[in-house]
Amino acid sequence: MTSPTPILETDRLLLRAHRVSDFDSFAHLWSLPEPTRFTSGKPLTREEAWRRLAMHRGMWDLMGFGYFAVTEKTSGAFLGDAGVQECHRNIAPSVTGTLEAGWVFLPEAHGRGYAKEAMEAVFSWCSQAHPGKAVTCIIDDENTSSRKLAARLGFVEKARTRYKDRPTIVFWRG
Known part of the structure; x- marks a missing residue:
């Protein structure tokens, strides 16, 4: 599926393919x-970051959805990544499918509402491109800012579990 x-x-934002x-x-x-800290669990080397960048682009070819590069519309500055993916995670309950x-996002972009704005655009696109498909997220229990954002985006807690030996919450979007 290409x-x-x-x-x-x-x-304020432009969400586009990574380049x-x-x-x-x-x-x-x-x-x-x-x-x-709450994503890859550790800083990535340039080599590991390159693989992640390639994975972001490849997800679109494999699944018809993926992550966007989020840039500031006026300056073109790269702010971070936002989107949806399919990871086939070893987690219960499963979020596969x-x-x-x-x-x-970069730390200097935190607290400006960029993540919420970007994700609302992503969800709007998802509702048209993949109607009826469930939307989930997993968040480390200690990641309070992402948990607050998830609630503002309409996610509700489904389960508490462990992922990669960390307390993790599985959310579904209502």
Whole structure:
């Protein structure tokens, strides 16, 4: 299933396919302890970041959905990643077969509402492109800011579990 990444626009953001020219900013984001603490669990090397960038692009070809590069509309600055994916995670309850939502932003972009704005655009696109498909997310129990954002985005807690030896909450979007 080859599916080009759509371009989504909000008042302040442009969500688009990741580009090779994003790599330095992307690798920087994924090398930082704060944004990676609850995602990859550790900062990534440039090599690992390159693989993640390629995975983001490849998800679109395999699944017809994926992650977007989130950029500031006025400056073009890379802010982070937001979207949905299929990870075939070893987690109970399973989220396989759902649109698993996620977001990660540079620390300087935190607290500005970018993640909420980006995810609302993603969900609007998902409702048209994949109507009726369940939307989920998993969040580390200690990640209070993402838990608060998930609630503002309409997610409700479905289960408490463990993922990669960490207390994790599975959410479904109502």
